[in-house]
Amino acid sequence: MMALLIRDLKLAFRAGGGFGLGLAFFLIVTVLVPFSVGPQSQLLSTIAPGVLWLGALLACLLSLDRLLALDWEDGSLDLLATAPLPLEGIVSIKALAHWITTGLPLVLAAPVLGVLLNLAPAGYLWVVISLALGTPALSVIGTFGAALTVGLKRGGLLLSLLVLPLYVPTLIFGAEVARRGAEAMDTTTPLLMLAGISAGVIALLPFASAAVLRVNLR
Amino acid sequence: MSLWEYANPKKFLATSEKVLPFFWAAAAVCLVVGLVWGFFFTPDDFRQGSTVKIIYLHVPAAMMAINIWVMMLVTSLIWIIRRHHVSALAARAAAPVGIVMTLIALATGAIWGQPMWGTWWAWDPRLTSFLILFLFYLGYVALWEAIENPDTAADLTSVLCLVGSVFALLSRYAVLFWNQGLHQGASLSLDKEENVADVFYFPLLVCIAGFVFLFVALVLYRTGTEIRARRIKALMARERVQA
Numbered sequence: 284m285m286a287l288l289i290r291d292l293k294l295a296f297r298a299g300g301g302f303g304l305g306l307a308f309f310l311i312v313t314v315l316v317p318f319s320v321g322p323q324s325q326l327l328s329t330i331a332p333g334v335l336w337l338g339a340l341l342a343c344l345l346s347l348d349r350l351l352a353l354d355w356e357d358g359s360l361d362l363l364a365t366a367p368l369p370l371e372g373i374v375s376i377k378a379l380a381h382w383i384t385t386g387l388p389l390v391l392a393a394p395v396l397g398v399l400l401n402l403a404p405a406g407y408l409w410v411v412i413s414l415a416l417g418t419p420a421l422s423v424i425g426t427f428g429a430a431l432t433v434g435l436k437r438g439g440l441l442l443s444l445l446v447l448p449l450y451v452p453t454l455i456f457g458a459e460v461a462r463r464g465a466e467a468m469d470t471t472t473p474l475l476m477l478a479g480i481s482a483g484v485i486a487l488l489p490f491a492s493a494a495v496l497r498v499n500l501r
Numbered sequence: 502m503s504l505w506e507y508a509n510p511k512k513f514l515a516t517s518e519k520v521l522p523f524f525w526a527a528a529a530v531c532l533v534v535g536l537v538w539g540f541f542f543t544p545d546d547f548r549q550g551s552t553v554k555i556i557y558l559h560v561p562a563a564m565m566a567i568n569i570w571v572m573m574l575v576t577s578l579i580w581i582i583r584r585h586h587v588s589a590l591a592a593r594a595a596a597p598v599g600i601v602m603t604l605i606a607l608a609t610g611a612i613w614g615q616p617m618w619g620t621w622w623a624w625d626p627r628l629t630s631f632l633i634l635f636l637f638y639l640g641y642v643a644l645w646e647a648i649e650n651p652d653t654a655a656d657l658t659s660v661l662c663l664v665g666s667v668f669a670l671l672s673r674y675a676v677l678f679w680n681q682g683l684h685q686g687a688s689l690s691l692d693k694e695e696n697v698a699d700v701f702y703f704p705l706l707v708c709i710a711g712f713v714f715l716f717v718a719l720v721l722y723r724t725g726t727e728i729r730a731r732r733i734k735a736l737m738a739r740e741r742v743q744a
Contacts, residue, residue, distance in 0.1 A: 427664065431657055435647050444643055445661065448636040449668050452675040459678070473678070480671070491664050498656040 284368065284376055291380035294353075305342035305385040306392060312338040313396040324401045331400035332461030335410055336417075338396075339389045340454055343421045344446060346385050348439045350377060350429040351496075360433075364500050370493040378419075378426040378489070386418030402465060409464020413477060417457035420481040423488050424449045430492040434499040453480055508585035510728045517721040524718035531711030539704035555613040557705060561712035562605035566634060569599035569716065573641075574666050577659035587724065589655035590731070592662065593645055594723035598716060600638045607631055626676040627684040633672045637665045651731065 316334050317327060354360040363373050393414050394407045402410065428446035432438035459473040507513045539557035546553035573592045580589040610628065611621045622628065641658055648654035 431644065431661060432647075434653070438647070441640075441643055441647055444636070445640040448633050448640065448665070448672070451633055452668065452671040455672075455675040455678070476675075476678070488664070491660055495657050495660050498653055498660075501653065 284372060287363070287368070287373065287376050288380055291377065292383060295380065295384040303388075305346045306388045308345050309338045309342040309389055309392060310396065312341060313400060316400065328401040328403050328465070331397060331402040332406055332410055332465050333458050334400060335393050335397060335402075336414070336454060336458040336461060339386075339393065339414055339418060340421060340450055342389055343385055343418065343425055344443060344450075346381070347425040347429050347446065348432075348442055350381050350426060351433045352429070352438075355433045360496075361500060364496070370496055371489045374426055374430065374492040374496060375423075375485075375489045378423045378492075381426065382419050382422040386414075386422055390414045390418060403467075405467045406461065406465030409470060410461045413457045413460035413464070413474070416460075416474070416477050416481055417453050420453045420477075420484045421450065423484050423492075424453070427488050427492040427495070430496040430499065433496065453477070456480065505583070505585070508583070508587055510587055513587050514725055514728060517725055521718060521721055524714050524721065528711055528714035528718050531707050531714055535704050535707030535709075535711050539701075539708060543700050543704060549617060552613060552616050553701065555609050556701065557708045559606060559609040559613060560705060561709045562602045562609065563631070564709060565712050565716055566599055566602040566606050566631070569595050569602060570634065570637070570662075570666070570669070572720075573599070573662055577662040580655055581659050581663075586655075586731075587728065589659065590727040591720060591724045592658070593655075594727055595716075595720050596638055596642050596645070598719050598723070600635070600642065602712075602716075603631060603635045603638060607635065625684045626673075629676040630669075630673045633676075634669060637669055641665065 313334060316330075320326060320330070351360065354363070364370055366373075390411060393410050394402075397407055397410060425446055428442050428449070431445060432442045435441065456473045456477040460470050460477055463470045463473065507516065536557055540554050543554070545551045573595050576588045576592040576595070579585060580592065607628075610631075614623070615621050641661060644658050644661055645654050648657060
């Protein structure tokens, strides 16, 4: 399992890998928002938590179609499927690698970009916490979407269409935690819901992903 | 005699052809009676005027939109567990009907909302969850269309339907949490004091029955079409092999 994780990470970090793509996209989105809505600091600080969450979600979505497609194309997915490791484990590792290369940088970059959006001082901590809790769920759900569409040529649009409604609950609760945190309100309920979604999704969805991957590899 | 006999496509086709005329007739009678009764023989509402009559399309369509998804969930489960092709085809046949029902509910809701709430659209929990349901239907149908191998498509869409159901429920709760909206609460429950007045209630029940019959007829008909389409494909494949 470790070997697979290290392999995926190496592939992502080296040239031609997807690392940095999501991060760059996140940067572009958040930097462009003030240009499009205007530089009023009051307005920016109101929408800052939502914009950060939206940027993170779109950045995740952007890198999903590389998640399994490359391994599918060169046949290494078939080899992995015949390996002694259960497919559920492989899928989980893939999701973890995706999170380390996409989700984690987003979590770390969010406070820096928060400055550009004039995020309220109380909000920094909560934005980081909510993203740290929520982005694993985004990665795992995204892996499910990638597993569904892996056999398709030009599955990118379909992947977004399938994953979009699945992302809604995570987005709502995550952005709610960040917003409440920025306005110095009580964050307990949405935070627990967000953590619950992440935990549930990480526990259950790899089985669904592995099941559809098996069908696709048949 | 058990339900599983109808997993045999031939048996299914024979029986569904026998009962289909009755369902078409029942749907036509109920819809004509319900809609004419509702549109022309019920009084205008005290506050809403004649716009209240949108209820005869809006409520049944919305109920069906949700129930069709549940029906697809059940047939998907049957496909995954017992692998009856008719079941998977029934789910496939039902999905476009579900899309239309969701669209009717959203469109009539917007038309109703404009004079009543002063806006076509509000990010109200019910409206939002219907929009999400609509996206789920679209994704489901798109996935069916995208995959060539019918068995693979049936498997993948079934899993999507299962996962989607969980997330649809989750979204329903999430949007409730997110915004308290303009839409009224349940007003057709059997055990509640405050319901729609009887004058509107009975024609509405007839309309709902009409929508249910229409849906059953459409699904039986469309499933039959799917079965025949698959037979034709099999025959053509056989011919190609022999030639």
